[in-house]
Amino acid sequence: MNKNDTFEIYIDDLGQDGEGIGHIDGEAVFVKDALPGDTAIVKIIKAKKKYAYGRLMEVLSPSVYRTEAKCANARACGGCTLMHMDYQSQLKFKRDRIINCMTRIGGQDKELIEKMLGEVQGVKEPFRFRNKMQFPIGKDKDGNPVIGFYAGRTHHIIPEEDCITGHPVNKHIVKAVKDYIVKFNVSTYDEETLQGLMRHVITRIGFATGEVMVCFVINGESLPHSNELVEMLKSAINVMPGDETSTGELTLSSVMISINRENTNRILGTKSKCIYGRPYIDDYIEDIRFSISAESFYQVNPEMTVQLYSKAREFAELSGNETVWDMYCGIGTISLFISKMAKKVYGVEIVPQAIENARNNAAQNGIENAEFFVGKAEEVVPDIYAGNRPGSRADVVIVDPPRKGCDEKLLETICLMNPEKLVYVSCDPATLARDVKYLTERGFILKKMAGFDQFCHTGHVESIALLERVSNRKADAKVHIDVDLEDYYRIKDAQGKDGK
Numbered sequence: 055m056n057k058n059d060t061f062e063i064y065i066d067d068l069g070q071d072g073e074g075i076g077h078i079d080g081e082a083v084f085v086k087d088a089l090p091g092d093t094a095i096v097k098i099i100k101a102k103k104k105y106a107y108g109r110l111m112e113v114l115s116p117s118v119y120r121t122e123a124k125c126a127n128a129r130a131c132g133g134c135t136l137m138h139m140d141y142q143s144q145l146k147f148k149r150d151r152i153i154n155c156m157t158r159i160g161g162q163d164k165e166l167i168e169k170m171l172g173e174v175q176g177v178k179e180p181f182r183f184r185n186k187m188q189f190p191i192g193k194d195k196d197g198n199p200v201i202g203f204y205a206g207r208t209h210h211i212i213p214e215e216d217c218i219t220g221h222p223v224n225k226h227i228v229k230a231v232k233d234y235i236v237k238f239n240v241s242t243y244d245e246e247t248l249q250g251l252m253r254h255v256i257t258r259i260g261f262a263t264g265e266v267m268v269c270f271v272i273n274g275e276s277l278p279h280s281n282e283l284v285e286m287l288k289s290a291i292n293v294m295p296g297d298e299t300s301t302g303e304l305t306l307s308s309v310m311i312s313i314n315r316e317n318t319n320r321i322l323g324t325k326s327k328c329i330y331g332r333p334y335i336d337d338y339i340e341d342i343r344f345s346i347s348a349e350s351f352y353q354v355n356p357e358m359t360v361q362l363y364s365k366a367r368e369f370a371e372l373s374g375n376e377t378v379w380d381m382y383c384g385i386g387t388i389s390l391f392i393s394k395m396a397k398k399v400y401g402v403e404i405v406p407q408a409i410e411n412a413r414n415n416a417a418q419n420g421i422e423n424a425e426f427f428v429g430k431a432e433e434v435v436p437d438i439y440a441g442n443r444p445g446s447r448a449d450v451v452i453v454d455p456p457r458k459g460c461d462e463k464l465l466e467t468i469c470l471m472n473p474e475k476l477v478y479v480s481c482d483p484a485t486l487a488r489d490v491k492y493l494t495e496r497g498f499i500l501k502k503m504a505g506f507d508q509f510c511h512t513g514h515v516e517s518i519a520l521l522e523r524v525s526n527r528k529a530d531a532k533v534h535i536d537v538d539l540e541d542y543y544r545i546k547d548a549q550g551k552d553g554k
């Protein structure tokens with residue numbers, strides 16, 4: 055295969071980022087926008103030794119999974135890589151991905167995983183579900199300001215005011231920002247020259263409270279005419295009829311600037327200032343009120359979040375006497391969600407602003423049995439364990455790491471802490487599988503799994519696993535323990551304890 059060669063090709067698989075995979079002379083060709091079952095004309099755009107990347111030129115015979123993408127920009131934009139696949143098939147693909155990772159990387163038994171997993175839970179309506187949007191700001195070739203989304207794998211901005219996975223108010227906010235830039239001739243950031251002020255606008259909405267935060271990422275210390283900007287944002291939010299979603303009225307509760315003067319792909323800067331309202335917005339998950347600041351992580355899909363946390367709570371099966379650790383706790387969402395059913399909850403998180411939120415969130419909900427630590431989980435928890443300080447033992451450990459999964463030092467310490475249960479919440483099944491392999495080789499056994507579609511129309515999937523300590527055996531991180539799944543289940547069944 056050479057660059058610019060064109061082939062007719064049958065797509066027989068789907069890759070982890072949602073790209074179609076076909077084969078030519080036994081070599082894999084990755085084709086963005088193609089689906090299994092498509093027969094298509096593909097042009098090779100990059101040829102490697104054993105595989106190639108192709109561009110989808112024409113679909114000759116479409117896959118049964120194909121549907122019309124609802125967004126005109128779906129193909130160009132780097133966000134929704136699967137919008138051309140019908141929603142139920144997306145869920146099926148995500149289930150397959152979890153199973154593949156757990157078996158190929160995690161070394162788990164396929165039949166067992168298939169039985170445990172059930173269907174990947176989807177949203178009722180896969181549009182308008184996201185509570186957060188990040189729009190890059192730049193210039194088009196004529197020098198006019200553009201706000202939109204990055205095209206796939208590039209920093210070319212496709213103008214788009216209304217992403218249909220987000221709240222409809224975004225288009226009014228984006229329009230107001232554009233009007234402000236033009237009216238006051240404010241400069242936009244140029245990644246080549248590193249000059250210009252406005253880099254990103256980020257919106258976050260508490261779907262349960264209607265509170266809106268708008269955060270401007272700027273290459274400078276302040277925004278000119280910020281009072282006028284705030285007034286423009288207020289009117290933008292007020293033009294919302296409020297009937298396009300079930301979220302009721304919206305209020306502008308917070309306008310922030312985040313100062314990012316570095317030449318970096320990271321969006322947020324390290325310092326922020328509040329220029330209107332308060333430096334956070336509030337939202338509810340069930341009856342718990344959470345304050346969320348600009349720097350803090352908060353799940354983006356409220357409908358799925360409550361299901362995901364409920365599953366974590368169900369898997370933890372708390373009776374009220376347990377000590378629980380919530381590793382990678384963010385603003386304390388899971389910690390506080392389960393706190394009523396535990397004796398004591400400890401949380402650890404790397405972002406200081408998130409821990410400040412977590413402590414306030416505990417206080418404002420009258421929760422007194424939660425304690426939070428700021429720092430890297432893989433440093434804080436081993437220190438506590440080594441010092442035999444409060445928190446050095448746990449009955450249940452919950453982890454919810456970023457995509458790269460848990461640091462091995464943390465996993466090692468968790469094994470030494472010897473909890474009865476470990477609930478692993480994961481946004482990448484590949485690292486979940488890797489970590490489950492580590493844990494099942496050290497005295498834990500995989501008991502339950504579930505999958506949730508937090509990120510509709512993308513290749514990403516959220517999954518959750520329950521691991522239990524093998525009975526009466528002190529897990530030791532340093533010792534390799536071979537767990538025989540079949541034996542384990544036979545013994546449990548014989549004892550009649552293997553309740554679901």
Ligand code: SAH
Pocket residue numbers: 350351352353381382383384385386387388402403404405408429430431432454455456
């Ligand atoms: N459980 C929370 C947050 C999950 S996202 C929720 O559902 O809202 C993962 C979190 O891990 C983020 O808040 C991120 O800031 C944090 N994080 C990333 N690396 C970390 C580390 N090494 N130690 C502790 N926290 C970390």
